[in-house]
Structures are given as structure tokens and as C-alpha cells.
Amino acid sequence: MRKIVVGSRQSALALTQTNWVIERLKSFGLPFEFEVKKIVTKGDRILDVTLSKVGGKGLFVKEIEQALLSGEIDMAVHSMKDMPAMLPPGLMIGCVPKRVDVRDVLISKDNQPLDKLPSGAIVGTSSLRRAAQLKAFRPDLVIEPIRGNIDTRMRKLKEESFSAIILAAAGLERMQWNGNITEFLPVDISLPAVGQGALAIECRENDAELLALLDKLNDKDTALAVKAERAFLRTLEGGCQVPIAAYANVADDRVSLTGLVAEPDGGTILKEKMESEDPEALGVNLAYKLKEQGADEILEKVYKDNQA
Numbered sequence: 001m002r003k004i005v006v007g008s009r010q011s012a013l014a015l016t017q018t019n020w021v022i023e024r025l026k027s028f029g030l031p032f033e034f035e036v037k038k039i040v041t042k043g044d045r046i047l048d049v050t051l052s053k054v055g056g057k058g059l060f061v062k063e064i065e066q067a068l069l070s071g072e073i074d075m076a077v078h079s080m081k082d083m084p085a086m087l088p089p090g091l092m093i094g095c096v097p098k099r100v101d102v103r104d105v106l107i108s109k110d111n112q113p114l115d116k117l118p119s120g121a122i123v124g125t126s127s128l129r130r131a132a133q134l135k136a137f138r139p140d141l142v143i144e145p146i147r148g149n150i151d152t153r154m155r156k157l158k159e160e161s162f163s164a165i166i167l168a169a170a171g172l173e174r175m176q177w178n179g180n181i182t183e184f185l186p187v188d189i190s191l192p193a194v195g196q197g198a199l200a201i202e203c204r205e206n207d208a209e210l211l212a213l214l215d216k217l218n219d220k221d222t223a224l225a226v227k228a229e230r231a232f233l234r235t236l237e238g239g240c241q242v243p244i245a246a247y248a249n250v251a252d253d254r255v256s257l258t259g260l261v262a263e264p265d266g267g268t269i270l271k272e273k274m275e276s277e278d279p280e281a282l283g284v285n286l287a288y289k290l291k292e293q294g295a296d297e298i299l300e301k302v303y304k305d306n307q308a
């Protein structure tokens, strides 16, 4: 009986997701046992600094990937949206389970929906993507950074001067905290992050035995959608925290992808939609379409401002 060591960040959400995946894998009744090994990542250690200023999403993933490569762990469960566009050689996404709700949600103090928040109300988000789209929809709101795990942000909403915060529905749903949601934001107001609502199970490319097990948990439509979204992100070289959004829908093996690149103040928002049966080509082509409209210039300015 092989023991699979599963690496996880120690946040409540990470452990919940990891244990969910392990239970699903156990349910196939195959001769494997599982052990969870907690790993503290750089992203977890510097929660007080705005993420975009310290190197972006890779911060949560790098130490876990080192543990995979060294053999200290065999697999890891990540939020897909925390995965950098490129994986290190030797590692792969072994499966993509069925996606849950992709939308962003508003949680407000007095349960006021977005269009009822008073002018000047403070909305907490550190995401350039959320901030840009929020500014475009409600230029009169004030956006302030907020950091920390979901539980920390909920506490800051109660204790600090925020009128509302924006979070992903998915994390709240997995924690069974969705009772706090004031409003689900439609994707045409807040287009989600690449991979939002999906999980990525990362493992070594040469671990055929584990890959065969993981394949049972793979959801074909989610995998197709995420492939298109991540090809879009990779082509825009959206390595760190960026004002990039994308959401793909799959019906009868046809993928329909909406992609967005925004100026952080919401002044310019480039947004296009395309369809194809080839998710990889779709993501690349949609990215080039936005590049023709000036996406590179917007992103270059964001990277420069981040270094300053």
C-alpha cells in the first residue's frame, strides 16, 4: 500500500481543500493511504504587505513546488488561481476537479448591495483586477487594500472602516461561510481571475501511478476551460498580481472565452470574447487580440509602478 504525502499550506482554506481532495481520492477504494504535510510559504509569512508589491501569486506555490521536486511530498492541492502561468520542469497539473462558483462576491457591513453603497464608501480589495472593474462600475467608491486569509478579511470588515469587501464565492463556499455573502457579482461586472473556483492538483510528471489515480478526479470541461484561461494568462505573461481576468465556458466541447486587461484605476478596460474547439489556441489568440488594442502597454506600466 503506497502512502501519498500531500503538501498543504496551513490556512483553513488550504487544509479544507486538501482534505476534500483526499476524501474524494479515498472514495475510489484503491490501495493508497494519505498523509498531510503542512508547509509554510513565503506568501503566508508576509501577510501584512500588499501582495502585488512583493512578487505576486508565485509566493504561495514556490516552497510547495520545491518539496514536490525533492520528493518530500508527492502532491499538492492549490487554488488554480494561485498557480503561476508556467510550472517548473518536472511538475504538472495532474488533474482539475469540477469547478465551483466562479464569481466574485460582495460582503457588506449593512448587507447593502453594490449599487446601494453610499458614495465614498470604502471597499476593501488588494486585487488590481477587482479594483479596476469596481472603479469602472462605481467610480465614486474608495478602494483600499486589505490582506490576509479569508477569515482575517472578514474580521477586518467588522473591525475596521470598510463598508464592504470583495472575495471569491468559491473560497467561502468551500469553508461553508457563504451565509455571509451580500451579493454575487455578475461576471460582466466583475470578470473572475484566471482559474477562479477551480483547484489544481500538482504532482511530478513521472509519477504514473499517482497520475492514474488523479485522472479519476479530473473534470473534462473544467480542464478545458482552465486550459484556455491559462493560455490567455501565459501569452500576456501575467506572472504576478495583474489586472487580468478571464472566464471560459464549455458547452459540447466548444470553449467560449472572455478575457480582460484593465488599467488599475479602471480608466481603460480592454475586453473581448472568442470561441473555439481548441482551448490553447483560443487563449493565445484572445491574448493577441487584446495586445493589438494596447494590453502590453497597460501591463508594462503596472509592472513598472510595482517596482517603484
Ligand SMILES: NCc1[nH]cc(CCC(=O)O)c1CC(=O)O
Pocket (backbone or CB within 6 Å): 079, 080, 081, 082, 150, 166, 167, 168, 169, 170, 171, 172, 195, 196, 197, 198
Ligand atoms: N486571492 C487568494 C485566493 N486564492 C484562492 C481563493 C479562493 C477562491 C478560489 O479558489 O478561486 C482566494 C480568496 C479570494 O480571492 O477570495
